[in-house]
Amino acid sequence: MELLVIGLNHNTAPIEIRECLAFPKDKLEEALARVHALSSLKEDMIVSTCNRVEIYAATREIEKAIYDLKAFFSQYHGVSLKEFEKNLYAPVGEEAVRHIFRVASSLDSMVLGEPQILGQIKDAYDLSQQAKTSGLILHRLLHRAFHVAKRVRTETKIAISAVSVSSVAVELAEKIFGTLEKKTVLLIGAGEMCELAARHLVSGGAERILVTNRTYERAVSLAQEFKGEAVPFEDMTQGFKKADIVISATNSPQYLIGHDQITRVMKDRKQKPLFFIDIADPRDIEPTVGDVENVYLYNIDDLHKVANENIKDREKEAQKAETIVQDEVVKFVSWYRSLDVTPTIVALRQKFEEIRRKELEKTLSLHPDLSDKEKKSLEALTSAIINKILHTPITLLKQTNEEAMADLYLDALHTLFGLPEKSFETLLERLEEKEETHLEDAL
Amino acid sequence: MDILFFKLATFLYLLGTFAFLAYILFLRGALSKIAVAIVSAGFASHTLAIFSRYIEAGYTPVTNLYESLSFFAWMIIALLLIATFKYKVRVLGAFLTPMALILMLFALALPKEILPLAPVLNSFWHPFHVVFAFLGNAIFTLTFCFGVMYLIQEHQLKAKRMGAIAKRLPSLNLLDDLSYLSLKFGFPLLTLGIITGAVWAEYAWGRYWNWDPKETWSLITWLLYAALLHQRLTVGWRGRKAAMMAIVGFLAVLFTFFGVNLLLPGLHTYSKWGQ
Numbered sequence: 001m002e003l004l005v006i007g008l009n010h011n012t013a014p015i016e017i018r019e020c021l022a023f024p025k026d027k028l029e030e031a032l033a034r035v036h037a038l039s040s041l042k043e044d045m046i047v048s049t050c051n052r053v054e055i056y057a058a059t060r061e062i063e064k065a066i067y068d069l070k071a072f073f074s075q076y077h078g079v080s081l082k083e084f085e086k087n088l089y090a091p092v093g094e095e096a097v098r099h100i101f102r103v104a105s106s107l108d109s110m111v112l113g114e115p116q117i118l119g120q121i122k123d124a125y126d127l128s129q130q131a132k133t134s135g136l137i138l139h140r141l142l143h144r145a146f147h148v149a150k151r152v153r154t155e156t157k158i159a160i161s162a163v164s165v166s167s168v169a170v171e172l173a174e175k176i177f178g179t180l181e182k183k184t185v186l187l188i189g190a191g192e193m194c195e196l197a198a199r200h201l202v203s204g205g206a207e208r209i210l211v212t213n214r215t216y217e218r219a220v221s222l223a224q225e226f227k228g229e230a231v232p233f234e235d236m237t238q239g240f241k242k243a244d245i246v247i248s249a250t251n252s253p254q255y256l257i258g259h260d261q262i263t264r265v266m267k268d269r270k271q272k273p274l275f276f277i278d279i280a281d282p283r284d285i286e287p288t289v290g291d292v293e294n295v296y297l298y299n300i301d302d303l304h305k306v307a308n309e310n311i312k313d314r315e316k317e318a319q320k321a322e323t324i325v326q327d328e329v330v331k332f333v334s335w336y337r338s339l340d341v342t343p344t345i346v347a348l349r350q351k352f353e354e355i356r357r358k359e360l361e362k363t364l365s366l367h368p369d370l371s372d373k374e375k376k377s378l379e380a381l382t383s384a385i386i387n388k389i390l391h392t393p394i395t396l397l398k399q400t401n402e403e404a405m406a407d408l409y410l411d412a413l414h415t416l417f418g419l420p421e422k423s424f425e426t427l428l429e430r431l432e433e434k435e436e437t438h439l440e441d442a443l
Numbered sequence: 444m445d446i447l448f449f450k451l452a453t454f455l456y457l458l459g460t461f462a463f464l465a466y467i468l469f470l471r472g473a474l475s476k477i478a479v480a481i482v483s484a485g486f487a488s489h490t491l492a493i494f495s496r497y498i499e500a501g502y503t504p505v506t507n508l509y510e511s512l513s514f515f516a517w518m519i520i521a522l523l524l525i526a527t528f529k530y531k532v533r534v535l536g537a538f539l540t541p542m543a544l545i546l547m548l549f550a551l552a553l554p555k556e557i558l559p560l561a562p563v564l565n566s567f568w569h570p571f572h573v574v575f576a577f578l579g580n581a582i583f584t585l586t587f588c589f590g591v592m593y594l595i596q597e598h599q600l601k602a603k604r605m606g607a608i609a610k611r612l613p614s615l616n617l618l619d620d621l622s623y624l625s626l627k628f629g630f631p632l633l634t635l636g637i638i639t640g641a642v643w644a645e646y647a648w649g650r651y652w653n654w655d656p657k658e659t660w661s662l663i664t665w666l667l668y669a670a671l672l673h674q675r676l677t678v679g680w681r682g683r684k685a686a687m688m689a690i691v692g693f694l695a696v697l698f699t700f701f702g703v704n705l706l707l708p709g710l711h712t713y714s715k716w717g718q
Contacts, residue, residue, distance in 0.1 A: 168605075171605070172600070172605065174614060175596070175600060175605070175609060175614050175615065176600065176614060176615050176616065177614060177615075177616050178613070178614035178615075178616040178617045179614075270679030271679050271680070271681050271682065272681075273615065273616070273682065290601065293682065293683060293684070294681065294682050294683070296600055296601065298603065302603045305603060306603060306604075306605045309604070309605055309606050
């Protein structure tokens, strides 16, 4: 059994391609079912965020799985493979484990150490559990990944300063206004992004929330959540006069807010500073708005840039985090290699034990006059012999991390001792019946 | 005696400058506390220097360039300490201490003998005139610093760079507030300085206003700050424009103080080099 990650992220693919291949939340379950239907995959889950689209899978046929998944991406999204193949990465085995651990610990994030990714992976994992597309291996892998993320968070300072984009926005607002107290925030758009950013500003001390949205009802309902006010979309300009911070995240295909409009607004505001945060894609605010005096305009990329500046000082912490990841990768890999050798070890032991028992019975039946003590001695002697014989090969098998070597040993053992083909799947079934999470005990 | 205290104060301001620079380099709170302690000690020594000179000379020691520079530096440090304790703008020391230090070093190079007071300066109004004018100018030095800090910080924000510099400077809002506040104190003091100067001029020279270069430049300075105050009050000027205007105003202050003394001959020449 081999682990596989296939996907692309902010480092390998531009936003247009990421958007093309992303799975909308409401279609995720159906997409997952289609992935799971691929015969080459045993276990699978899909992670789809605005910065990455990835499928995690356990498979027996690695080449075929990669081929199938690429074809799936292409068919599902109706995009030719040529368009995005160069943007894909597909780490396998140990590399896949490292990749997943790094993603979960936010070492692979656009904003190093940002906390949202862990939640997103947990959601993806939960969905795969509900849909029963993840099994023992992903189960174990993801639990380890969450453990690694926790270690990285508690043992390094990666997550400390900032670093989510929203907290950068709060930091900037504080550099402009000094404090967020008594400040008014205007949200344009009632989507999740707006809500998230607003929540950060409110916890930073912002006092009043105004919400405007094309659909007035949604503005009202979001405003209620913050005990704020809804502003009709046509009266947005009125909102600018009251607000100190404006967060815009609509789906509008063109600019909603223009340079001249804001110049006039600033006159009415008596030049009181105004901080615009444009998290929409495509942008809602004309970039030249940032040139207006006492107006500060940051879009999502600017916020990322600032967040990254904060992180430069923390290269060392990242190094520490990588060491933790490496540590855990080694542990996990040795566990999951042992999954491959365990059936053989069990079979080998059974074979020897069978021989021992048969021969012992024969001997005992030839010598019925033996005392109980003598019988026990014989029992102990024979057990000791097979344990001694098996000790070296079993230790060697367990310690072999290299898959090719392990396969070689396994083949040799099966051939030399005529072991039955006891498959990996039967082992998994046995384990899953017991609902076993602590595998070491079971083995 | 006064010279010894003066030299000690200069030395402590030098140490204080280093401590403040270390503070903005490493951003350790302890360093700023040490810096403030050193500068406070320097200020105490400086106060003793001025006071002992006052006792020795028998007049308020603001009669020549050495005394004026010393007095100016003393006021700046006094304001620095007030601003630091009241508004917690810790970086301000990194701007003002070196400025005071330069004034002190400049003064050190000048003749320092206590001379009998020129009859024209021996007036009830003269000390008032000088103290008001210097206090006003010292406050404008702060306005200037807040303006410079504002422009730097605003540039960082507009250029979307939130690095080492932005981290060390206070928020735009605080800088603008302090700039406005200092203007509100500085302007009346400058006005009083000019009025008391006119009154004194009437005694000394027989006329309220003589259009001597110092007077002319003081008037220009006054007009600049009056314009800034007016724009802030009525048009709602703030931020960048106000900061730039405060910088222009301060250039006029500097010229009135140094330029006129050194370049333009006039009635105020007793505060010229060594005379």
